[in-house]
Amino acid sequence: MNLLLFGPPGVGKGTQGQRLARELGVAHLAMGDLLREAVRQGTEAGKKAKAYMEAGELVPDELVVRMIEDKIRNVSGFLLDGFPRNVPQAEALDAMLDRLGLRLDAIIFMDASEETLLQRLSGRLICRACGFGFHRHYSPPKISGVCDHCGGELYQREDDREEVIAGRLRVYREQTTPLLSYYSKRPVFGKVDANGAPDEVYEKLLEVVKQADG
Numbered sequence: 001m002n003l004l005l006f007g008p009p010g011v012g013k014g015t016q017g018q019r020l021a022r023e024l025g026v027a028h029l030a031m032g033d034l035l036r037e038a039v040r041q042g043t044e045a046g047k048k049a050k051a052y053m054e055a056g057e058l059v060p061d062e063l064v065v066r067m068i069e070d071k072i073r074n075v076s077g078f079l080l081d082g083f084p085r086n087v088p089q090a091e092a093l094d095a096m097l098d099r100l101g102l103r104l105d106a107i108i109f110m111d112a113s114e115e116t117l118l119q120r121l122s123g124r125l126i127c128r129a130c131g132f133g134f135h136r137h138y139s140p141p142k143i144s145g146v147c148d149h150c151g152g153e154l155y156q157r158e159d160d161r162e163e164v165i166a167g168r169l170r171v172y173r174e175q176t177t178p179l180l181s182y183y184s185k186r187p188v189f190g191k192v193d194a195n196g197a198p199d200e201v202y203e204k205l206l207e208v209v210k211q212a213d214g
Protein backbone atom coordinates (compact mmCIF):
# COMPACT_ATOMS: atom_id res chain seq x y z
CA MET A 1 0.00 0.00 0.00
CA ASN A 2 1.03 3.59 -0.63
CA LEU A 3 -0.48 6.22 1.62
CA LEU A 4 -0.28 9.95 2.04
CA LEU A 5 -1.03 11.84 5.28
CA PHE A 6 -1.27 15.61 5.22
CA GLY A 7 -2.41 18.33 7.57
CA PRO A 8 -1.07 21.14 9.75
CA PRO A 9 2.06 20.97 11.90
CA GLY A 10 1.23 19.42 15.27
CA VAL A 11 -1.80 17.50 14.01
CA GLY A 12 -0.11 14.15 14.79
CA LYS A 13 1.10 13.03 11.35
CA GLY A 14 4.36 11.79 12.83
CA THR A 15 2.91 9.92 15.81
CA GLN A 16 0.05 8.39 13.85
CA GLY A 17 2.07 7.86 10.69
CA GLN A 18 4.72 5.88 12.53
CA ARG A 19 2.12 3.58 14.11
CA LEU A 20 0.08 3.16 10.95
CA ALA A 21 3.13 2.42 8.80
CA ARG A 22 4.27 -0.22 11.29
CA GLU A 23 0.84 -1.86 11.34
CA LEU A 24 0.57 -1.88 7.54
CA GLY A 25 4.16 -3.00 7.05
CA VAL A 26 5.16 -0.02 4.89
CA ALA A 27 8.02 2.49 5.16
CA HIS A 28 7.27 5.68 7.10
CA LEU A 29 8.72 8.45 4.94
CA ALA A 30 8.58 11.58 7.10
CA MET A 31 10.04 14.49 5.15
CA GLY A 32 10.90 16.50 8.27
CA ASP A 33 12.77 13.53 9.78
CA LEU A 34 14.67 12.93 6.54
CA LEU A 35 15.67 16.59 6.45
CA ARG A 36 16.68 16.70 10.13
CA GLU A 37 18.83 13.62 9.56
CA ALA A 38 20.47 15.27 6.52
CA VAL A 39 21.20 18.36 8.63
CA ARG A 40 22.64 16.22 11.43
CA GLN A 41 24.90 14.37 9.00
CA GLY A 42 25.97 17.62 7.35
CA THR A 43 25.18 16.42 3.79
CA GLU A 44 24.96 18.95 0.93
CA ALA A 45 21.15 18.75 1.08
CA GLY A 46 21.26 19.21 4.86
CA LYS A 47 23.46 22.30 4.57
CA LYS A 48 21.03 23.85 2.08
CA ALA A 49 17.94 22.95 4.16
CA LYS A 50 19.11 24.07 7.61
CA ALA A 51 18.33 27.79 7.53
CA TYR A 52 14.89 27.30 5.99
CA MET A 53 13.98 24.75 8.65
CA GLU A 54 15.13 26.88 11.54
CA ALA A 55 13.03 29.76 10.21
CA GLY A 56 9.98 27.49 9.80
CA GLU A 57 9.97 28.09 6.02
CA LEU A 58 9.64 25.43 3.33
CA VAL A 59 12.88 24.01 1.94
CA PRO A 60 13.09 24.46 -1.89
CA ASP A 61 10.87 22.02 -3.80
CA GLU A 62 13.65 20.67 -6.00
CA LEU A 63 15.61 19.47 -2.97
CA VAL A 64 12.73 17.71 -1.19
CA VAL A 65 11.39 16.15 -4.40
CA ARG A 66 14.80 14.64 -5.12
CA MET A 67 15.14 13.30 -1.58
CA ILE A 68 11.70 11.70 -1.54
CA GLU A 69 12.10 10.12 -4.98
CA ASP A 70 15.29 8.49 -3.78
CA LYS A 71 13.38 6.90 -0.91
CA ILE A 72 10.25 5.92 -2.87
CA ARG A 73 12.40 4.09 -5.42
CA ASN A 74 13.94 1.96 -2.70
CA VAL A 75 10.97 0.79 -0.66
CA SER A 76 7.97 -1.36 -1.39
CA GLY A 77 4.97 0.38 0.10
CA PHE A 78 5.21 3.73 1.87
CA LEU A 79 3.40 6.24 4.01
CA LEU A 80 4.26 9.83 3.12
CA ASP A 81 4.16 12.31 6.01
CA GLY A 82 4.99 15.98 5.44
CA PHE A 83 5.38 15.64 1.68
CA PRO A 84 3.91 17.15 -0.45
CA ARG A 85 3.47 20.49 1.28
CA ASN A 86 2.42 22.63 -1.68
CA VAL A 87 0.79 22.15 -5.10
CA PRO A 88 4.04 22.06 -7.16
CA GLN A 89 5.31 19.23 -4.90
CA ALA A 90 2.00 17.37 -5.33
CA GLU A 91 2.32 17.71 -9.11
CA ALA A 92 5.91 16.46 -8.94
CA LEU A 93 4.73 13.50 -6.84
CA ASP A 94 2.01 12.61 -9.36
CA ALA A 95 4.53 12.73 -12.21
CA MET A 96 7.02 10.64 -10.23
CA LEU A 97 4.43 7.98 -9.33
CA ASP A 98 3.33 7.80 -12.97
CA ARG A 99 6.92 7.28 -14.06
CA LEU A 100 7.42 4.55 -11.46
CA GLY A 101 4.08 2.86 -12.23
CA LEU A 102 2.81 3.46 -8.67
CA ARG A 103 -0.36 4.97 -7.25
CA LEU A 104 -1.67 6.30 -3.94
CA ASP A 105 -4.15 3.93 -2.25
CA ALA A 106 -5.25 6.44 0.40
CA ILE A 107 -4.86 10.20 0.77
CA ILE A 108 -5.80 11.34 4.25
CA PHE A 109 -6.24 14.88 5.49
CA MET A 110 -5.89 15.22 9.27
CA ASP A 111 -7.15 18.39 10.91
CA ALA A 112 -7.42 19.87 14.41
CA SER A 113 -8.27 23.25 15.91
CA GLU A 114 -5.56 25.91 16.07
CA GLU A 115 -5.74 25.75 19.86
CA THR A 116 -4.98 22.00 19.82
CA LEU A 117 -2.10 22.49 17.37
CA LEU A 118 -0.51 25.24 19.48
CA GLN A 119 -0.79 23.20 22.66
CA ARG A 120 0.71 20.11 21.02
CA LEU A 121 3.58 21.89 19.31
CA SER A 122 4.65 24.07 22.22
CA GLY A 123 4.80 21.11 24.64
CA ARG A 124 6.40 18.61 22.30
CA LEU A 125 9.59 16.82 23.39
CA ILE A 126 11.54 14.43 21.18
CA CYS A 127 14.13 11.80 21.94
CA ARG A 128 17.48 12.60 20.35
CA ALA A 129 18.36 8.92 20.13
CA CYS A 130 15.20 7.12 18.93
CA GLY A 131 12.96 9.98 17.79
CA PHE A 132 10.04 9.01 20.02
CA GLY A 133 7.72 11.92 20.82
CA PHE A 134 6.46 12.99 24.27
CA HIS A 135 4.47 15.97 25.50
CA ARG A 136 5.29 17.96 28.65
CA HIS A 137 1.69 17.75 29.89
CA TYR A 138 -0.25 15.16 27.87
CA SER A 139 2.26 12.32 27.71
CA PRO A 140 5.24 13.21 29.89
CA PRO A 141 8.19 10.85 30.23
CA LYS A 142 8.49 8.94 33.51
CA ILE A 143 11.75 10.73 34.29
CA SER A 144 11.97 14.36 33.23
CA GLY A 145 14.19 14.84 30.17
CA VAL A 146 14.77 11.10 29.63
CA CYS A 147 13.18 8.84 26.99
CA ASP A 148 11.08 6.01 28.51
CA HIS A 149 12.01 3.71 25.64
CA CYS A 150 15.75 4.05 25.17
CA GLY A 151 17.01 6.36 27.93
CA GLY A 152 17.98 8.99 25.32
CA GLU A 153 17.93 12.73 26.00
CA LEU A 154 14.70 14.61 25.23
CA TYR A 155 14.84 17.99 23.50
CA GLN A 156 12.54 20.66 22.12
CA ARG A 157 12.82 21.18 18.36
CA GLU A 158 14.25 24.61 17.40
CA ASP A 159 11.14 25.23 15.29
CA ASP A 160 8.74 24.29 18.12
CA ARG A 161 9.61 27.52 19.93
CA GLU A 162 6.60 29.80 20.13
CA GLU A 163 8.06 32.51 17.90
CA VAL A 164 8.60 30.00 15.06
CA ILE A 165 5.30 28.11 15.47
CA ALA A 166 3.14 31.04 14.34
CA GLY A 167 5.17 31.29 11.13
CA ARG A 168 4.88 27.55 10.45
CA LEU A 169 1.11 27.73 10.80
CA ARG A 170 1.05 30.68 8.40
CA VAL A 171 3.19 28.77 5.87
CA TYR A 172 0.77 25.85 6.26
CA ARG A 173 -2.29 28.03 5.64
CA GLU A 174 -0.79 29.77 2.63
CA GLN A 175 1.05 26.92 0.93
CA THR A 176 -0.31 23.58 2.13
CA THR A 177 -4.09 24.12 2.42
CA PRO A 178 -4.44 24.37 -1.41
CA LEU A 179 -3.67 20.61 -1.37
CA LEU A 180 -7.21 20.11 -0.09
CA SER A 181 -8.78 21.11 -3.37
CA TYR A 182 -5.97 19.34 -5.27
CA TYR A 183 -6.78 15.99 -3.62
CA SER A 184 -10.31 16.12 -2.21
CA LYS A 185 -12.11 14.95 -5.35
CA ARG A 186 -10.11 11.75 -5.65
CA PRO A 187 -11.92 8.52 -4.73
CA VAL A 188 -9.16 7.54 -2.27
CA PHE A 189 -9.41 10.83 -0.33
CA GLY A 190 -10.53 10.77 3.31
CA LYS A 191 -10.61 13.19 6.23
CA VAL A 192 -9.94 12.58 9.92
CA ASP A 193 -10.74 14.81 12.88
CA ALA A 194 -7.49 14.69 14.88
CA ASN A 195 -8.55 16.69 17.95
CA GLY A 196 -8.95 13.61 20.14
CA ALA A 197 -6.61 11.38 22.11
CA PRO A 198 -4.00 9.42 20.09
CA ASP A 199 -5.80 6.04 20.28
CA GLU A 200 -9.10 7.58 19.24
CA VAL A 201 -7.51 9.34 16.24
CA TYR A 202 -5.72 6.13 15.29
CA GLU A 203 -8.99 4.18 15.15
CA LYS A 204 -10.49 6.81 12.87
CA LEU A 205 -7.46 6.65 10.61
CA LEU A 206 -7.70 2.88 10.32
CA GLU A 207 -11.36 3.22 9.31
CA VAL A 208 -10.51 5.70 6.56
CA VAL A 209 -7.66 3.53 5.28
CA LYS A 210 -9.98 0.51 5.13
CA GLN A 211 -12.60 2.49 3.24
CA ALA A 212 -10.11 3.90 0.77
CA ASP A 213 -8.60 0.49 0.23
CA GLY A 214 -11.92 -1.30 -0.11
Ligand code: AMP
Pocket residue numbers: 009031032033035052053054056057058059060061064081082083084085089159168
Ligand atom coordinates in the same frame (compact mmCIF):
# COMPACT_ATOMS: atom_id res chain seq x y z
P1 AMP B 1 8.07 18.67 10.01
O1 AMP B 1 8.94 17.77 10.82
O2 AMP B 1 7.18 17.93 9.07
O3 AMP B 1 7.31 19.66 10.87
O4 AMP B 1 9.06 19.54 9.09
C1 AMP B 1 10.03 20.38 9.65
C2 AMP B 1 10.54 21.38 8.63
O5 AMP B 1 11.15 20.69 7.54
C3 AMP B 1 9.49 22.26 7.98
O6 AMP B 1 9.13 23.37 8.76
C4 AMP B 1 10.21 22.66 6.69
O7 AMP B 1 11.20 23.63 6.94
C5 AMP B 1 10.91 21.37 6.32
N1 AMP B 1 10.06 20.51 5.46
C6 AMP B 1 9.46 19.34 5.82
N2 AMP B 1 8.76 18.83 4.79
C7 AMP B 1 8.91 19.69 3.76
C8 AMP B 1 8.44 19.74 2.41
N3 AMP B 1 7.63 18.79 1.90
N4 AMP B 1 8.80 20.79 1.64
C9 AMP B 1 9.60 21.74 2.12
N5 AMP B 1 10.08 21.78 3.36
C10 AMP B 1 9.75 20.76 4.18
